[in-house]
Amino acid sequence: MLYLKRKIDSFLADWKADPDRKPLIVKGSRQVGKTESISKFATENYTSVIIINFVEEPKYKMITTDGYRTDDIIKNISLIDPSKMFIPEKTLIFFDEIQEYPDISTSLKFFDIDSRFDVICSGSMLGINYKKIESNSVGYKTDYKMWSLDFEEFLWAKGYDDTFVSNMLAHMKEHKPFNELEMTVCNSLFLDYSVLGGMPAVVREYISKGTFERSLDTQRQLIEDYKEDIRKYAEGIDQTRILNVFNQIPPQLAKDNKKFQISKVASGARFKDYRGCIEWLNDAGMTNICYCLNFPELPLKGNYDETKYKIYFADTGLLVAMLDEEAQEDLRANKNLGVYKGALFENIVAEALSKSGYGLFYYRREDSTLEQDFFVRSTSYLIPIEVKATNGKAKSMNTLIESKKYNDIRFGIKLTHGNIGYNERILTFPYFCAFLLKRYLKEADLPESIKEK
Numbered sequence: 001m002l003y004l005k006r007k008i009d010s011f012l013a014d015w016k017a018d019p020d021r022k023p024l025i026v027k028g029s030r031q032v033g034k035t036e037s038i039s040k041f042a043t044e045n046y047t048s049v050i051i052i053n054f055v056e057e058p059k060y061k062m063i064t065t066d067g068y069r070t071d072d073i074i075k076n077i078s079l080i081d082p083s084k085m086f087i088p089e090k091t092l093i094f095f096d097e098i099q100e101y102p103d104i105s106t107s108l109k110f111f112d113i114d115s116r117f118d119v120i121c122s123g124s125m126l127g128i129n130y131k132k133i134e135s136n137s138v139g140y141k142t143d144y145k146m147w148s149l150d151f152e153e154f155l156w157a158k159g160y161d162d163t164f165v166s167n168m169l170a171h172m173k174e175h176k177p178f179n180e181l182e183m184t185v186c187n188s189l190f191l192d193y194s195v196l197g198g199m200p201a202v203v204r205e206y207i208s209k210g211t212f213e214r215s216l217d218t219q220r221q222l223i224e225d226y227k228e229d230i231r232k233y234a235e236g237i238d239q240t241r242i243l244n245v246f247n248q249i250p251p252q253l254a255k256d257n258k259k260f261q262i263s264k265v266a267s268g269a270r271f272k273d274y275r276g277c278i279e280w281l282n283d284a285g286m287t288n289i290c291y292c293l294n295f296p297e298l299p300l301k302g303n304y305d306e307t308k309y310k311i312y313f314a315d316t317g318l319l320v321a322m323l324d325e326e327a328q329e330d331l332r333a334n335k336n337l338g339v340y341k342g343a344l345f346e347n348i349v350a351e352a353l354s355k356s357g358y359g360l361f362y363y364r365r366e367d368s369t370l371e372q373d374f375f376v377r378s379t380s381y382l383i384p385i386e387v388k389a390t391n392g393k394a395k396s397m398n399t400l401i402e403s404k405k406y407n408d409i410r411f412g413i414k415l416t417h418g419n420i421g422y423n424e425r426i427l428t429f430p431y432f433c434a435f436l437l438k439r440y441l442k443e444a445d446l447p448e449s450i451k452e453k
Helices: 007-017 034-045 058-064 070-080 102-114 126-137 151-157 162-174 180-196 200-209 215-233 238-253 271-283 316-321 325-334 338-355 395-402 431-443
Strands: 024-027 048-053 091-096 118-123 142-145 287-293 304-313 360-364 374-377 382-387 412-416 421-423 426-430
Touching: 007 034, 007 142, 034 048, 034 091, 034 118, 048 058, 058 070, 058 102, 070 102, 102 118, 102 126, 151 162, 151 180, 151 200, 151 431, 162 431, 180 200, 180 215, 180 316, 180 338, 180 426, 180 431, 200 215, 215 238, 215 316, 238 271, 238 304, 238 316, 238 338, 271 287, 271 304, 287 338, 304 316, 304 338, 304 360, 316 338, 338 360, 338 374, 338 382, 338 431, 374 431, 382 395, 382 431, 395 412, 395 426, 412 431, 426 431
Parallel strands: 024 118, 024 142, 048 091, 091 118, 287 360, 382 412, 412 426
Antiparallel strands: 287 304, 360 374, 374 382, 421 426
C-alpha cells in the first residue's frame, strides 16, 4: 500500500533521538493516519514491536490486574501471548485505541521511570476521555496532535518536494507575484485538495487512480463512520443532539452569516442544552470551533463570547461529502463551487489555521456591518484575515486597520483567488498560501509602512 509521507514522521524521529524521551500520546480523529505512521516508524526503528489494540483484542484490558508497574504489565502481556519479545532498549510497546481503556495511561508513569522500553499510545476518540488520561499521566508523557493531511503533505503525496514549498514561501516574503504557470499549477492542485480533503484513504485513492473516481464513496463512508462513533461513544440523549449539530454544519456555513444558530438545529433548542454537544464534536476532532471576540484586541485568551461561534469541519473533504447530489456533480464535473464557494474556502482556511496551531476567532459588531472572518496574532500585532470568494474590497478590514479604536491592529491579510499583492496595509495572498501564514509571519520582514498606526 502506498505510504503517504507525513509531518509526524520527522517528529517521531526527533522523539526517538531524545535520550530523555517520555511515553508519547498521539491524539487525532479517526482515520487520519495515526496507526499507519506509528507502525511504519516502529518497524523501521525497533527490533521488537508489541502492538496492543484495545478494540480488536479487549482481553488485553486485563494486563493491569496486578497493578500498573512495568514488570507486572509485561508479565501479563506475556501470559496472553508468550511470543511477544521484550528486549530492553530495542522494544516499542504501542497501545492503540486507548480510548477503549484510558486506565492504561496510569502505567505511563512507571514506564517513564523504568525507561527500558519506549511506549506510544494512540486512539481515535481520545479527546472525549482526555481529562481522565491527563490526570493519570501528567508529567510523564509527551503529547502530539495529528490531523488529516494539510496542503503541504498533499503536495508531498503528489510528488512535490520541499523546494516547491520553499519557493511559495519566498514569493510571500518578497511580496513577489507568482507567474502564470505557477498560479495555474498551484490553483489546480489546491482545488483538487479542497474537493478531496486530507483523509489518507481519500488522498491515496486519488493518487493511485489519478482521478476523483470513488473518492466521494470513500468520503461518505468516513461520514458514516463518524456518525457511528457518535452513537458508540456519546451517551444517552446527547447522541441525537450531537448528530443534529453535525448534520446542521453544512447548511449553516452556506449562509452569509455563518454564525452557528442553535435555534435552527431543533425546535426550542437552547445553547445551554447543546453546549456539551458542540464541545464533544470538537474534543472528538471532528470539528473546529471559531469563537466571536468581545473586542478585537490582545490578548485573545479569555477575550471571546463562548455563546457566539462558527463551527467548521476539521477536514474540508467531510463538508464536501455532505453537500447535496446536484452540488456534488457540479463540483466534481465542472469544478463549480456554487452556493458553497464561500463556505468551502472559509472552512479550508479555518482548517489550515488550526493545523498550523492557531486558535480560531472572528469578530462581528452587533451595532454595525463590521465583521471579520478570522484573527491570528504575531509577537506584536493582532492580524485580521479576510477570506474573499471574489477579489473585492475588504471594508471591515480597512475599518479595523485605519481606526484608532483598534490599537493592536496595524495591517491585515486577504486570501483570494488572485495573486500576491500589497496595498494600503493589506497583504493579499492566494488561498493556497494559507498553510504558510504562520511561517510567513514568523520569518518575513513586514513593509515599513505597516509598522506605524
